[in-house]
Every structure is written in structure tokens, then in C-alpha cells.
Amino acid sequence: MINPADSSALRKIDLLVMGAGPAGARAALRAKASGLSVVLVDENNDAGGQVWRPLPDGFGRLPGIVAPVEARDGDALRHELRQAGVLCLFGHKVWNVGSNLRTDVISPEGSVSWLPSALLVATGTTERVIPFAGWTAPGVMGLAAATILLKSQNMLPGRRTLVVGCGPLLLAVANGILKAGGEVAAVIDLASRMDWLRTLSALRARPDLLWQGMRWQANLRLAGVPMLYRHGIESVVATQAGFDARVQPVDATGAPVDGAGRVFSVDAVTVGHGLVPGTDVTRLLRARHYYSADIGGWVAESDEMGRTSVPGLFVAGDGAGVAGAAAAGAHGELAALACAHDLGRVSQQNYALERTGLLAQRKQPARFGRAMAGLMALREGAVAAIKPETVVCRCEDVTRAEIDAAAKEGACDLNQLKAWTRCGMGPCQGRTCGDVVGALLALNVGSRESVGYFTGRAPLRPVSLAEVAGQYTYADIPIPKAAPL
Amino acid sequence: MANSFSGADASLRTDRAVRRGPALQFTVDDQPVDAFAGESVAAALFAVGRRELRQSPRDSAPRGMFCMMGSCQECLVWVGQRQVPACQVPVTAGLAVQTLSFRRQHLD
Numbered sequence: 331m332i333n334p335a336d337s338s339a340l341r342k343i344d345l346l347v348m349g350a351g352p353a354g355a356r357a358a359l360r361a362k363a364s365g366l367s368v369v370l371v372d373e374n375n376d377a378g379g380q381v382w383r384p385l386p387d388g389f390g391r392l393p394g395i396v397a398p399v400e401a402r403d404g405d406a407l408r409h410e411l412r413q414a415g416v417l418c419l420f421g422h423k424v425w426n427v428g429s430n431l432r433t434d435v436i437s438p439e440g441s442v443s444w445l446p447s448a449l450l451v452a453t454g455t456t457e458r459v460i461p462f463a464g465w466t467a468p469g470v471m472g473l474a475a476a477t478i479l480l481k482s483q484n485m486l487p488g489r490r491t492l493v494v495g496c497g498p499l500l501l502a503v504a505n506g507i508l509k510a511g512g513e514v515a516a517v518i519d520l521a522s523r524m525d526w527l528r529t530l531s532a533l534r535a536r537p538d539l540l541w542q543g544m545r546w547q548a549n550l551r552l553a554g555v556p557m558l559y560r561h562g563i564e565s566v567v568a569t570q571a572g573f574d575a576r577v578q579p580v581d582a583t584g585a586p587v588d589g590a591g592r593v594f595s596v597d598a599v600t601v602g603h604g605l606v607p608g609t610d611v612t613r614l615l616r617a618r619h620y621y622s623a624d625i626g627g628w629v630a631e632s633d634e635m636g637r638t639s640v641p642g643l644f645v646a647g648d649g650a651g652v653a654g655a656a657a658a659g660a661h662g663e664l665a666a667l668a669c670a671h672d673l674g675r676v677s678q679q680n681y682a683l684e685r686t687g688l689l690a691q692r693k694q695p696a697r698f699g700r701a702m703a704g705l706m707a708l709r710e711g712a713v714a715a716i717k718p719e720t721v722v723c724r725c726e727d728v729t730r731a732e733i734d735a736a737a738k739e740g741a742c743d744l745n746q747l748k749a750w751t752r753c754g755m756g757p758c759q760g761r762t763c764g765d766v767v768g769a770l771l772a773l774n775v776g777s778r779e780s781v782g783y784f785t786g787r788a789p790l791r792p793v794s795l796a797e798v799a800g801q802y803t804y805a806d807i808p809i810p811k812a813a814p815l
Numbered sequence: 816m817a818n819s820f821s822g823a824d825a826s827l828r829t830d831r832a833v834r835r836g837p838a839l840q841f842t843v844d845d846q847p848v849d850a851f852a853g854e855s856v857a858a859a860l861f862a863v864g865r866r867e868l869r870q871s872p873r874d875s876a877p878r879g880m881f882c883m884m885g886s887c888q889e890c891l892v893w894v895g896q897r898q899v900p901a902c903q904v905p906v907t908a909g910l911a912v913q914t915l916s917f918r919r920q921h922l923d
Contacts, residue, residue, distance in 0.1 A: 387852070387853055388836020388837065388853035389835055390833070392833065395833075466878060468867045468877055471880060472883070474882065478884065479883065483854055483858045484828065484833040484835065485828055485854075727873035756872075794898070
């Protein structure tokens with residue numbers, strides 16, 4: 331029996347799941363149903379992840395309002411977790427994982443350590459933003475940030491907002507703003523109309539989402555929102571009333587081309603150039619990784635069940651390669667099934683049977699998700715166009731020019747670059763800039779494989795010494811007995 | 816601290832579909848801020864036009880909330896004895912939030 335009040339002992343369990351989005355939550359549910367002892371840890375206050383983020387406590391829907399599909403799916407999942415009695419640790423940050431999978435967690439009451447037989451990392455993605463002049467100004471924010479404001483805070487990113495980047499989030503955010511009563515100055519999309527049309531065959535697997543996408547397009551047209559395809563953002567300049575944002579035509583690689591630019595006067599810019607799988611934990615545990623631009627960049631090598639190269643370490647969902655929320659649930663269940671199998675808790679026959687079913691369940695939505703991920707893949711031309719004086723690493727104010735200079739002086743992989751320039755050494759641990767810096771360095775010295783990735787380091791989240799030390803005092807320091815003279 | 820944005824004449828809070836929690840007040844650098852239960856400190860400050868939360872370490876350039884999901888650490892503020900991303904802290908009545916620069920000045 332686990333006693334959450336006992337912070338002294340290591341808590342042994344079968345499976346610890348990190349991240350309570352669609353992949354992690356479904357994995358925890360299946361593990362629980364298979365009789366495993368499981369805890370689900372998430373730094374947010376409830377399950378759902380970014381895609382199914384709940385309304386906060388205190389918020390409610392007005393009478394007669396039907397919740398959007400994503401809210402309904404999220405509410406159903408949260409209900410299921412409570413019904414099943416899954417032990418959920420919300421508001422808990424994992425700050426370190428040891429090689430024996432010992433997982434150190436900061437809870438509101440202090441640091442606690444779990445010792446699971448298996449660890450499933452389902453930490454989703456972070457957003458990639460390719461730097462441009464002015465992108466660090468307050469009021470410029472990620473598309474994902476705007477989504478959170480709209481979805482869970484009922485708030486607009488601005489009265490008049492420019493929506494910039496690539497992928498389906500562009501349409502989702504622009505529509506969210508219109509629906510909430512805000513103005514969209516324009517949608518600036520790196521992709522061309524043809525790029526979107528090429529995804530149609532994969533979209534046919536999900537007629538509901540295809541229909542939603544078409545409705546979103548129609549809403550924007552109806553509202554007279556300019557849609558600038560094959561355009562990118564060049565700069566944002568602060569003005570008395572907000573920003574002047576300059577956009578320019580680009581080619582298929584995102585590189586600027588000759589042609590008329592345009593300036594939009596706005597009070598907010600939301601920008602996102604795709605999603606990058608969260609690999610903090612798998613890098614920390616030195617799992618083998620590979621680079622694949624089409625699924626977001628570096629991901630841990632894994633079999634179709636989510637087993638990585640490290641025994642007992644599993645990955646599932648977008649953090650294992652972007653494939654979307656609908657595919658993530660089945661992926662999480664596959665990983666939980668594999669975990670139950672590897673711990674000898676499910677028969678060979680049941681394993682084979684359930685595996686076949688789940689793989690089939692995942693196939694169609696993954697096809698759709700991969701098509702969307704393709705639209706969000708990194709464009710090298712856009713990276714090459716970053717100006718020398720532009721800050722790339724926000725934490726440490728490291729500019730493109732400093733990165734290029736380090737490369738010329740011989741920094742040939744990301745960790746050398748980090749040591750020389752402090753790029754990626756700040757409190758975000760390189761999550762924000764890592765993918766773009768890798769691409770920049772690769773422009774100088776060769777392939778993404780040769781420049782590698784930032785080595786994973788603890789703490790995964792900034793923690794205070796007091797949080798880690800907890801109740802540990804001077805008297806607790808073990809003093810070895812002196813050797814006999 | 817300078818407010819980097821002066822055009823917040825119309826509210827960013829929308830009244831469509833969703834009912835907010837009760838109105839409350841918290842403080843930032845000893846100044847009262849109106850908000851609603853359920854909002855994050857970052858969102859509540861953004862809604863009243865206070866976009867700049869800190870300055871970057873080398874260039875002293877203004878920074879504010881960016882990722883809203885606790886990853887980028889741009890919106891760090893002091894709450895009690897902890898530096899935390901303002902996007903991860905829900906507002907509560909009487910909550911005392913301090914910006915990094917305010918805390919630094921008052922330690923001197």
C-alpha cells in the first residue's frame with residue numbers, strides 16, 4: 331500500500347507515467363486495468379495535456395453552451411481516470427530520473443522519490459519558433475500559448491492579432507480568436523495552398539477533422555481575414571500602440587524571396603513553426619535517439635510498443651514523434667501493454683491479441699497526424715534567414731552571430747557550442763531553442779546527426795535547494811564511524 | 816517597472832461561452848491587480864496590459880509570457896520564497912507576487 335504521507339521511503343511501483351495527456355492517461359488506465367500498480371504524474375493541475383486542457387477550477391460553461399469536441403474528450407478522460415481510481419499526482423514536477431529509473435518529484439509538500447519497474451515518458455511536445463527580429467518582445471507569444479489563453483482562460487492574445495507560422499494550429503488559433511470576438515489581422519503561413527492540398531488523401535482518414543478544417547477556412551474567408559501562403563515573418567517593431575509586423579514572401583524552404591512585403595499594425599503576434607518532441611528524460615537516461623524532420627526532430631528510438639533502447643524505459647504519444655492526439659491514446663495503451671507483458675503480467679495470447687487491436691486503432695489517426703506533422707516540419711531556409719544580431723537562445727541572450735562565430739572557431743557539436751557560448755544553458759534547458767540551434771549549427775558543420783543534441787541534464791525543471799532538501803537537516807548527514815587507529 | 820504596452824484600452828477577457836470564477840484581488844510589487852479565480856498570474860497580468868514581467872540577463876531586454884505551459888521560464892516571478900513561472904501559478908485573493916527586479920531592489 332502506498333502512503334503518500336511517507337516521504338522517507340522510496341516508493342516502489344510497477345509503472346510511473348510522466349505526462350497526463352492523451353498518451354499518458356490512456357496508458358495509466360490500461361496499466362491499472364491490467365493490475366499494475368501505477369502512478370500518473372503531471373505538472374498541470376489536471377489531466378488532458380495541452381490538447382485537452384481543462385477549464386480551470388472556478389470557470390464553468392454558460393448554460394446552453396455545448397462544450398467543444400476537445401473539451402468533451404478531455405472531460406470524458408478525466409472522468410474515466412477518477413472512476414478507475416488511478417493514483418494521479420497533479421501539480422508535481424519530475425526534476426530528475428536516475429539510471430535505475432528512480433524518479434524524483436517535487437510535490438507541493440517537498441521532494442519525493444519513486445522507484446518504478448518501468449517508466450513511460452509521455453511528455454508531448456514543445457513549440458518551435460524560428461527567431462526573427464523582435465520575437466523576444468512581450469506580446470509576441472507561441473501559437474500554443476494563444477491556444478491556452480483562448481481554451482482555458484477565455485482570453486484573447488490581443489485585440490488585433492497576427493497569426494504566423496505553419497501547420498493546423500494556425501487555423502485553430504485564428505478561428506479561436508474570431509469566435510472569442512477578437513480581430514485577426516492576417517494568417518501568415520509558410521506552407522503553400524498546394525502543401526495543404528497534398529495532405530488531403532491522409533485527411534480523408536478523418537472526415538470529421540477535414541470538415542473542421544474546411545469550416546475554419548470558410549470562417550476566415552467570411553471574416554475577410556487575409557491568408558498569406560508561402561509567407562514568413564521578417565520582423566516585429568514596437569510602436570506606441572503595439573507592433574508593426576513585417577511579413578515577406580518565402581520559398582518552399584522558408585527562405586525569403588523577392589516580392590512585395592507587407593506590414594501589419596497589431597497589438598499581439600502569435601507564432602509557431604511546428605512542434606518538437608519532448609525528449610528531456612530519454613536524453614537524460616542516454617537512450618538512443620534518431621533525427622527525423624517529418625515527425626518533429628530528434629526522438630528516442632523505439633519499437634512499435636514504445637520500448638526504447640534503455641530497459642524499462644518507454645515512450646508514447648507526440649513525444650515519441652508527432653502523430654497527433656488521436657493516435658497518442660492507442661500508442662499509450664500499447665506501451666502500457668508492453669510494460670505489463672515485460673513484467674510478466676499478461677499472457678502471450680492476450681498480449682498478441684490486444685496488440686493487434688491497438689496497432690490497428692492507431693493506424694488511421696497516425697496517418698492523419700503524420701500528414702499534419704509534415705506541414706510543421708522545420709524549414710531550413712527559414713533558419714538560414716535568421717539575422718546575425720537576432721537572439722536565438724532567449725535564456726542567455728545568445729545571438730546567431732555568436733553561434734556562427736563559435737562554429738567557425740571549431741565548435742562542431744551542440745554540447746561544445748553550449749560550453750563555449752552558454753547557448754541552451756539557461757533555465758529552459760534548451761527546450762525552447764535546441765532544435766533551431768541544431769539546425770543553425772548543422773548549416774555550418776554538416777548534418778543534424780553530426781551536431782547531435784544537448785545532453786540531458788538534471789534538474790529537468792528549475793528547483794530550489796529547499797525543495798530538494800526538504801526536511802533533511804544537518805543532523806541527518808550520515809557520519810561514518812572513524813576507522814580504528 | 817515600465818509597461819511595454821500602452822494600448823490595452825479594451826479588455827482581452829471575453830464573455831463568450833464561459834463563466835469565470837469570483838472576482839478577486841492579488842498584488843504585484845505591492846500594487847493591487849483585479850483578476851478572477853481560475854486565471855493564472857501570467858494571464859491576469861497580461862489582461863490588464865502588464866506584459867513585461869522581467870528583463871533578460873545579458874541585454875536587459877523586456878520579456879514576458881511566451882509558452883504559457885511552464886517550459887520556457889520567461890515569465891518567472893517570485894511567489895513567497897520561490898521563483899516560479901507566472902503561467903503555472905493560479906491567482907488567489909491576497910496572493911503577493913513580486914517581479915525579479917522588484918525583489919532585487921528591495922533586497923539592496
